[in-house]
Each structure stands twice: as C-alpha cells, then as structure tokens.
Amino acid sequence: MKRAIVMGGSYGGLFAARVASDHAEDVVVVDPDAVGEDGLGRRVPQRHQLHALLSTGHTQLERWFPGISEELVEDGALLGEGDDVQFYLDGRRKAPAAGARMLGATRPFLENHLRRRVAALENVRFVRAQATGLVVRDGRAAGVTTAACGDEAGETFDADLVVDAMGRNSPLEQWLVRNGWDAAPVDSMRIDLGYATAAFRRGNELGSTVVAHSSPGPASDYQPKVTEPGALVAVEGGRWSVVLAGYADYRPGPDREEFLRRMRRCVDAIRTVADHCDMIGDVRTYRFVESRRRLHSRLNRFPGGLVVVGDALASVNPIYGQGLTLAALAANSLGAYLRTDPDPRRPAWHYFRLVEAVVDGAWQLSTAADLAQPHVTGPYPRGYRAQKWVADRLTEASVRDSAVNTRYMQVVNMELPPKALADPRLLSRAVRVLLGR
Numbered sequence: 001m002k003r004a005i006v007m008g009g010s011y012g013g014l015f016a017a018r019v020a021s022d023h024a025e026d027v028v029v030v031d032p033d034a035v036g037e038d039g040l041g042r043r044v045p046q047r048h049q050l051h052a053l054l055s056t057g058h059t060q061l062e063r064w065f066p067g068i069s070e071e072l073v074e075d076g077a078l079l080g081e082g083d084d085v086q087f088y089l090d091g092r093r094k095a096p097a098a099g100a101r102m103l104g105a106t107r108p109f110l111e112n113h114l115r116r117r118v119a120a121l122e123n124v125r126f127v128r129a130q131a132t133g134l135v136v137r138d139g140r141a142a143g144v145t146t147a148a149c150g151d152e153a154g155e156t157f158d159a160d161l162v163v164d165a166m167g168r169n170s171p172l173e174q175w176l177v178r179n180g181w182d183a184a185p186v187d188s189m190r191i192d193l194g195y196a197t198a199a200f201r202r203g204n205e206l207g208s209t210v211v212a213h214s215s216p217g218p219a220s221d222y223q224p225k226v227t228e229p230g231a232l233v234a235v236e237g238g239r240w241s242v243v244l245a246g247y248a249d250y251r252p253g254p255d256r257e258e259f260l261r262r263m264r265r266c267v268d269a270i271r272t273v274a275d276h277c278d279m280i281g282d283v284r285t286y287r288f289v290e291s292r293r294r295l296h297s298r299l300n301r302f303p304g305g306l307v308v309v310g311d312a313l314a315s316v317n318p319i320y321g322q323g324l325t326l327a328a329l330a331a332n333s334l335g336a337y338l339r340t341d342p343d344p345r346r347p348a349w350h351y352f353r354l355v356e357a358v359v360d361g362a363w364q365l366s367t368a369a370d371l372a373q374p375h376v377t378g379p380y381p382r383g384y385r386a387q388k389w390v391a392d393r394l395t396e397a398s399v400r401d402s403a404v405n406t407r408y409m410q411v412v413n414m415e416l417p418p419k420a421l422a423d424p425r426l427l428s429r430a431v432r433v434l435l436g437r
Helices: 011-020 055-064 068-074 107-119 172-178 256-263 268-276 323-338 349-370 384-400 402-412 418-422 424-434
Strands: 003-007 026-031 078-081 085-089 101-104 124-137 140-148 156-158 161-164 186-201 211-215 230-235 239-247 279-294 306-308
Touching: 003 011, 003 140, 003 156, 011 026, 011 055, 011 107, 011 161, 011 323, 055 068, 055 101, 055 323, 068 078, 068 107, 078 230, 085 384, 101 230, 107 124, 124 172, 140 161, 186 256, 186 349, 211 268, 230 268, 239 256, 239 268, 256 268, 256 279, 279 349, 323 349, 349 384, 349 418, 384 402, 384 418, 384 424, 402 418, 402 424, 418 424
Parallel strands: 003 026, 003 161, 026 124, 085 211, 161 306
Antiparallel strands: 078 101, 124 140, 140 156, 186 239, 186 279, 211 230, 230 239
16 A cells, blocks of 8 residues: 555554554554653543553564563563462452463553654654544545644645544544445443542562452442452552542542542552552542444445544443453454455455454453443343353352463453353363362
C-alpha cells in the first residue's frame, strides 16, 4: 500500500501502526493529544487506572516490539514470575499456576515506550490533529479529513487503508450513517462498575511481590463478605499501584480515608501497603457503565479499506484486565489479514471474522462472570445456569489444585478459549479435587 491512516495514537493505535508499517510505504498516525516525555497528556479518563497486561498481551508485545520487556525493566518496570505473582479467591491463596508471569508498569509508561518505538520507524509519522471525517469514494474508505490542533494545520489525507483506533466513543459510526451506510449491530450488557486507583511509595514491605490480586468467590457480589476485592502491582518509580472495584452502590469513591479503610479489608498484601506505605497524590475514580462490542461481520455492506481496532471495536468489563490484550490481538488479526494482500476496494470481512472470534472469547468470559452479579439483568445465554454451576466448581477447584488452576489461568490470560474449560479430563480432575481424592 502507499498509505495507511491510523486514527488514534493510544495503545491500540500504536499496535495498529506497527503492524501497518510492514505493509505500507507511509503510515500516518492522526492523534489530537500532545504527549509528554513521561507518557502523560492524554485525555483518556481511565488511562491513570491500574491496567493489567495478560500473558497473551505480553507475548504479542514482544512479538511486535522485540526486546521491549528488557527495555521496560531497565527503565523501572518489574517482571514478576512464580511466587512473585499471587492470586486469591475470597482471601484464600490460589494454587500455583505453571508459567505465571506478569509485567508491572503503568499504562502511560508502557504507551510511552511503544510510541518511541513506533515513531522510530522510518515509514511512520505522527500528525497532531483531530480526525473529523471519512472520505468515502467508489464504495471504499479513500482518506481522512482532519482539523487543526496545536500548531498543525488541518488537511485531508488520501489512504489505501484507514484504521479506526479512536476508542470507545469513536465517531466513526456516526460518520458512516451520515453518508448512507448502516451502523454495525451492537451487543451490550449493563454492569455499572466503578473502580479507583491510588499510588503508594514502595519499599521492601512485600519482598519480591510484583502482583497480588484478590477476587470474590462465585457466590459473591463484590461486597466484603470475606475480603474486599482488589489488586496491587509494583510499578516503575518505586511505587505500588492499587485498584479497588465495586458494582452499583458499592462503587469506590475518591475519599482517601475510605480508600484506605477498604484496603484494610483486603488480603494481607494490600493491607500491608495501606498500613505501612504513604499514598502519593489523589485517588482516581472511573465508572464503566456497560460492556459493548460491535459486530461488523453481520453487516451486508461496508466500505472497503476500513478496519476497526481496540475499544472502538469492543470494550469489556475492565475488571478482568482484557483491554490491552484485546487491542494487541486486534492488531495481530490485522497483520494476518494484510498478509493475504487484500483488495482495498473490498470490505475487510476476513479481518472482521478473525478479530470477532478473538473478541467473542473475551466477551464470553467477562459476561458470564458479570451475570453472576445480582444487579446485572442479562441477556442470559442458553444453558447459563448449568454453565455457571460448572464454572463455579472449576473456580473452587482452582484454589486447591495447580493443574486445574494452570488451565483456568490460561483461559483467563486468553492463551486458550473458554471452551478449554469444558475438557472432560479437566472436569474429571476438578471433581476428584472437590471430593478430596
């Protein structure tokens, strides 16, 4: 291709630009935000919340940006393996999972390193401007219009490929409808989640711990029946990043003392940080009302040369940490599609089928767990009650048995699809574990 335009320069856009750079002479990232050397400056409210990078997301990060893990660690991130990564269920430490490995870093820190890598590519350039519309000609996306932003003047860019990476509130659908195209069908589930993140000075109070994550048991509704759900991660700058979450009326607020009180109802690691570490700055809150995914493959017609990635495509409950990994896997799907040398005059149906299969796995996992909350009212899939009963038994067995927990965490980390939990050998082992044999 001569030119690819990526609208949006956040995590999903950076991955898409990296992938497109292998297939286009010129890649233009249109991004309205002025990002500082520290990676800060984006107008994304959830950006300062604690983000998880699942193991599959870490694998894709290394695939497209070789050596970046070592670079991140050299600059202050932490890499946790084995006992450095701890998972709890209702306050009980889960059995060790083989291959447990997680990176401790904030999203601005991670994005800043990706941006530097992408900007160093000879055929990629960043334009500080606001995308204002799509140029559709002869049934295909032929370019993008932009408005002036900062010192840059607005202009129109011709393109062979246009990538929408403008996030959950992307205006692309409105642009298409305004020009006579149908909006993509949307699946949604109202969950009314609230979460809050605070930073603390980090010393040696938890030894080599990098991640401690505590979730409620199958019968819980994210209220402290046993322990408060929450997570902490050791991040760059000698800090702990701590997140607490709750649904509906139990959403955490910005009050520092209340945040500390809730931390002291968590597992030991999080209580220790509340008791011995100084909070840095304010408690930052964010509300996530509903999970949403767009299903472009169900359309009968769509402009050629146009694809959608990241939260613009699917935005699921962030409590499961799938967002960054989904963005990377969407870019990976884009790479697989572009390697087929597609005709830009035709809709990217092959891409949408690939990426929607990935999204479907994350959607099944997150919505099945969300439906266990008493305030979430559906829609319920066929056979939900039986599926939930089996899932609850597997969750309980994963606390006691390493083999069950390893498979369980492979699904949580998106290494395997949810159907991997229906393996008869796994279910048989879980039964034996629960019966104490």
